[in-house]
Amino acid sequence: MKNNLRVLLLAAGPGLLAPAGAALAQAPASRPAVSGQSAPLGDMALSLQQAVDYAIKNKSSLLATRLGEQTARARVGEIKSAGLPQVNVAANLADNFKLQKSLVDFGAFAGGSSATQLRPTDIAAAQGGQTVNLSTVVLPSEPTPPQAIAFGLQWAGNTSASVSQLLFDGSYLIGLRAAKVYEQLAKKQTQQAEIDVVEQVSKAYYSTLVARERLQLLARNVQRLDTILYQTNQTFKAGFAEKLDVQRLQVQRNNLVVEQQKAARLTDLSVALLKFQMGLPQDQTVQLTDSLGAAVVDAGALRQRLGVASPTTGGGVSGLAGVPNAPAPATGNTDAQNRQDQQTALSGARTGQLAAAFNYNNRIEFSTLETQQALAGLDLANRRAGAYPRLLATAAYGFTGSANTAGELFAFRGPDSRAANGFPNQNWFGFGNVGLSLQIPVFDGFRRKFQVQQARIAQQTIERGFETLRQSIDLQDAQSRTTLINALDVLDNQKANLELADEVARVSRIKFKEGVGSNLEVVTAETSLREAQTNYYAALYDVLVAKVDRDKATGELYNQAKQ
Template identity: 75%
Template sequence: MALSLQQAVRYAVANKPSLLGTRLAEQTAAARVGEIKSQGLPQLNVATNVADNFKLQKSLVDFSSFGGAPLNGTTLTQADLAKAQAGQTVTLVPAYGVAPATGPTPLAFGLQYAGNTSASLSQLLFDGSYLIGLKAAKVYTDLAKKQTQQAEIDVVEQVSKAYYSTLVARARLGLLARNVQRLDTVLYQTNQTFKAGFAEKLDVDRLRVQRNNLVVEQQKAQRLTELSVALLKFQMGLPQAQPVTLTDSLGAAVVDAGTLRRNLGAASFGTGGGADGLGGVPSAPAGLSQGASSAPPTPGINNGQPVQAQAAFNYNNRIEFSTLQTQQALAGLDLRNRQAGAYPRLAFTAAYGFTGSAKSVSDLFAFRGPNSRNSAGFINQNWFGFGNVGLALNIPVFDGFRRKYLVQQARIAQQTIERGFETLRQSIDLQDAQSRTTLINALDVLDNQKANLDLAADVARVTRIKFNAGVGSNLEVITAETSLREAQTNYYAAIYDVLVAKVDRDKATGELYTQAK
């Protein structure tokens, strides 16, 4: 798999398992929003049940309170019969007998087997909490997206650093291979000179020791390069068995130091005369005598930042700041939601169903309606329908101050987020200054190590020429080669520091994600 830095970042953003997990959380947030919205849609439920009342519940009934029938004490005379036969109204005396004085009688209502089935419908008409929840749904989704973006920024940072580390390790490995070849040439020439009697065996042995050390260093660099590739695959979410080839070169990856210095306001390493390297040692300001000393700089001016950095930093470029703003909006909606718990709640309700009972299970499932009759012609209906429609109004009156304390908690949470803004601003300011200083220092070190590398290479070249001409010692060659390899190691370490500092700088200014996209 051929990989440039952009391809590696693109693959990682699309395939790294940790990011996939974060996107699942984003989908969970979208599902949560759907759950909130569903509360305002019609709610339809169907229920059914069958029960075996193997022991019916009984209730006590006092029949004496209903008044008694004339069981005795009423006399029907012939005159009463005659009036009744003539169509006249007859009032018996007494009209009603006195009810017998009995105690409460236990009575069981219903039959052993019972069942019912029903469908109920409800539609929310007004609920303050629901209306605020709809507003919070979009904010909640935005928060999940920003959290995903934060995870993507971290992945871009990790992949970029791992890619640069591999480039530096690969370039250093190639340089070590060339050093071994060059040392082999010097060793061969020295050995031939020794055989001709113009060099000592000690000179040959010194070079062999130097070569052995260099070969061991080359082997270590080879293993470290393989480890860098493995780390890059891990940061990308790529299987370790997948072979890769990095298509970017280290030369193309090295940033333009001059442009960076102009953007950062760093002084030139060569002359110390400013970002453009203009001017040497500054002359005395006008109006001051030769022996006068200049006044100390006014403390606090520019906060120690270069002129290019005096413009106000746009905190919204940082995803952390934007995420905190979203959390603040969500906390405000949560506060309003808890306050809305004091509002009435109105809903439309409707239900329709059937209920039945019987002495046996088979009789219960006979499902006899109002037109059903038995063999004697009597109605024997065992299932009866019912239905209702209405409005349900719920008015909170007193909840033991529960809502009061919920509102207090929401206010405290909102204030905590507001306090966090100042802390985050200070943290971003510190990261901005720290990343600028680190990058400036890394650029200065890179310039210094580049100059040292050029000097060490020139010294090694002249030393070899002198040794081949017979006017230099073998010890000088070994010392020069050692210094050259040290300069090379320091140079590539400085390159890596600059690349990593540039990534940290882009992350601090909020530009890393934009560049990756």
Template identity: 80%
Template sequence: MNTLFRTRFLLVAALSAAVPQALLAQTSPNAMPAAPSTTGTMPLSLQQAVSYAVQNKSSLLATRLGEATAAAKVGEIKSQGLPQVNIASTLSDNFKLQKSLVSFPLSQTVLTQSDLAAAQGGTQQVLGTQQLALPPQPFAFGLQYAGNASASVSQLLFDGSYLIGLKAAKVYTELAKKQTQQAEIDVVEQVSKAYYSTLVARSRLALLARNVQRLDTVLYQTNQTFKAGFAEKLDVDRLRVQRNNLVVEQQKAQRLTELSLGLLKFQMGLPQQQNIQLTDSLGAAVVDASALRQRLGVASQTTGGGVDGLGAVPTAPTAPGTDNTAAQNRLDQQNALSGGLGSQARGAINYNNRIEFSTLETQQALAGLDLRNRQAGAYPRLVLTGAYGFTGSANKMGDLFAFRGPDSRSSAGFANQNWFGFGNVGLSLQVPVFDGFRRKYLVQQTRIQQQTIEKGFETLKQSIDLQDAQSRTTLINALDVLDNQKANLDLATDVARVTRIKFNAGVGSNLEVITAETDLRSAQTNYYGAIYDVLVAKVDRDKATGELFNQVKK
């Protein structure tokens, strides 16, 4: 049993370290008790350990950064509806100006001999014209250096996707908060189990110290009896062997206690160098078995394990010739799935207490908004635009930065403006007409995602039902084992006490004392193992019902 006890603690440590620090605190961390100071030796109750972990665990701090990211994402979406202002400036060196062909309709005056003769005779004559067939000529527009400076403003007036995005932003923030709550519940579970593990290890270590002290007393008395000639050396040697084994077991328990403390610090996010002192006692941590059985709807071992107090009492055998195997199998299956709940208690599970269910509901809401967003892609988009700026050009770089306006004149009195202003306002209307069925297939994908989430609800409900039944059954079994181990411990304690009295009175043998002491230590080990199993089963039960955080906070 000693090996089993040690294996249990090591297994808890390994599993706890392997659990991903992901994803229910049903109350904000500020509602928890204040975390203790980390200077010197830290006094630590279970509530303080949970409070410190919720506020300082590095994995939780990383998860809360997701909430900050969600808030920033909301700001990004809202910013799309605010005015968009841009300032732009360009400077270019057109070292080779682009030319364009330009066709000019040219004509020339034609002077004929008749026109000349008429003019010589003193008659006024109108000369005719003739069109010239010239090919298009290349011309370069602009100068070598050009600059531009402008400011533009746009304001979104209507966009269906933007309006739906505002609604989705709030839901997205809620999803990030629920993911943080899921991570907090996981931390509460791990810290609670590690704290209980340390309590049990510490109590068992103290018990082993008392066992060594008691065995030292028996060994001393036996040795004195041997010196007086009323006992054999074999009796002394047997007790020495037993004491050596008990000391080794005590040393192992000491190391396991240190390991449990290290695991607790790890789950809390506390430095391993920090000294801690657990202020809760194991007796205070042990649940009220009677009240817990009543809440679970089961009776004690003496009256049976069923909700009506008869579940564990054997019934009369089936009459010969009656085959009810199929009916019994169905009944067993129903009892297994309901965790042995009575007919009135079945179906009373509140799925909303589980953060996983609430998270899935939020994901479903997001999927619905995503579908509406895809459909809104068919709506027109209206944007108000405006721009104002200046553009200039010059043959020399120095002239470009002269910034001559409309009132500028050259030395000869001619206008020599090189920068010109421009401005415009307008409305931009975009009406999607045909996108190659892209939006159609996006809507199909979103609808399939919605259906997947709906199927997930049924799977999650079945999983919660199973977890509820498993946690309930495990807790009931652990309570039964605890009752049995407590009775065995009482019996073993009484047997050891009577055996020592008989031995001191000279009517009992040393072998009986050794056997009784061995049985007592085995009963003690089994009892503390049963206590730990009950505490862990209670934590699992509270998590399955969604009450873990509130139970620890009380």
């Protein structure tokens, strides 16, 4: 985006003629012309804070990130549910259209090599009410082979309800702790996304402010050039100027009008970019309420925070006292202090000496890495907990039944049911049980051993990442500081150049009006002024962007947006 605005500045540069209306630590008496106009119906008034607040609530990428928080909360609930009673209800129905048979040795039930003989005449006599004496016969010496018998009936069904309650599981206890840390990680990832949105919206808002200020300046420049062109044309008609003087100014005006049109289109583009960064529909019109003068920073206070002096005054814009020096570190460090620093560094915190220079915890990336380290530690503990026993309490109750036909199966006859001959014909029977289930892992082929190794390596990798992240943050801190200091120096220089160019242009116009200067001198001075104005606004935008980058590097951008 910064490059886009610099292109806009350079494109509209040749048309800037009037002095700058804003400077560091100065707020103009009036807003840009677009802010002073009556807002049409439906315009959305936006300050920078309102733009940031809207983006945080409505940016589609942030809404998607917040879904990750909801997923994390659902994951916590999923893990907690494993510790609640687990209830299951089951029902089965089977048509045993071909019953399985089993071999039965009936000879084993005879009690020896003899058996009781039952003849048809004996049965007829018994049916006639006579007493029949059964005789014993000797079985053949060759035993009877086992016979295939089908057990059960064709139709069978059962239904049951079972309950289990987890009594002890080391992995479950660690999982509860990990679930809370995982939820914290999701929140920090959302905060990281919010910081990125604040940065993008802030830069887009500043881009729009600078673009509209310059567009207003171009409008004033065209009006003033029209006045000069009219006066020169009248002087030419009176015979006191050459036609070449009029033509030179006419060329300047034509170029300025073209640049004004280009700047207007690029301003509309910067507004469209702001809407995109906010997540605002493109058809929604906006009205920026902040002025450029209110957006710029106090250079003197900023230089004091950075610990640098102005290159021109030696004391900053507002005058600075001596730059404070950091206290010198103690030269003698005891073994106990060394061990404490090592332990502190391994835990993800800062040693005492480094903490005095920069607070890494202000950066959300560092806090996120600490959370990831905590998760890695819990994952390692969870792998080790896989060797602990697992104890559950169980209970079940149900019914099972069978019948020759489906209709008889669904008759649901209980223990009090009787057939026509008075015999019980119950076809459904209940069952129940309670107990404990203890699962003790003995040997898993070294699977858990290698899982522990992987988890330990992952934890060590994150620990190594702390030093890399510290170095990256240190580089960003130094880079953002240097960039901001350079931007302030360039802005001071361009402001001085602008004042000089404005004075030269003013004197040139007076000399030309009094007839002691040439038109070429005026055109040259105006060209130099336009270049100075372009450079000034480019430097002003660079300072605003560098300030945003500096606040992000020090971890202050998010806190400022929340104020």
